[in-house]
Amino acid sequence: MPLAFNPxxxxxxxxxxxxxxxxxxxxxxxxxxxxxxADDPGTSQVFLNGLKQRHGTDYNINGxxxxxxxxxxxxxxxxxxxx
Numbered sequence: 055m056p057l058a059f060n061p062x063x064x065x066x067x068x069x070x071x072x073x074x075x076x077x078x079x080x081x082x083x084x085x086x087x088x089x090x091x092a093d094d095p096g097t098s099q100v101f102l103n104g105l106k107q108r109h110g111t112d113y114n115i116n117g118x119x120x121x122x123x124x125x126x127x128x129x130x131x132x133x134x135x136x137x
Contacts, residue, residue: 085119
């Protein structure tokens with residue numbers, strides 16, 4: 055019996071393709087400089103150690119600066135930003 059093929063819809067991400075990551079070096083850090091201005095901060099995606107964070111709750115982006123609103127960091131944690 056032939057295998058049935060079910061095509062999967064491809065969903066495009068609204069993230070513009072800019073990426074920046076930081077390895078946290080101090081637990082008192084709360085602002086991070088991005089390489090470019092975020093075109094639409096509301097479509098950004100931020101991950102802390104692989105866990106998705108919430109815009110407006112855990113972080114905000116103003117221009118080219120990410121401001122952390124969530125709990126404090128630990129040294130060597132990884133912060134990934136798609137904007």
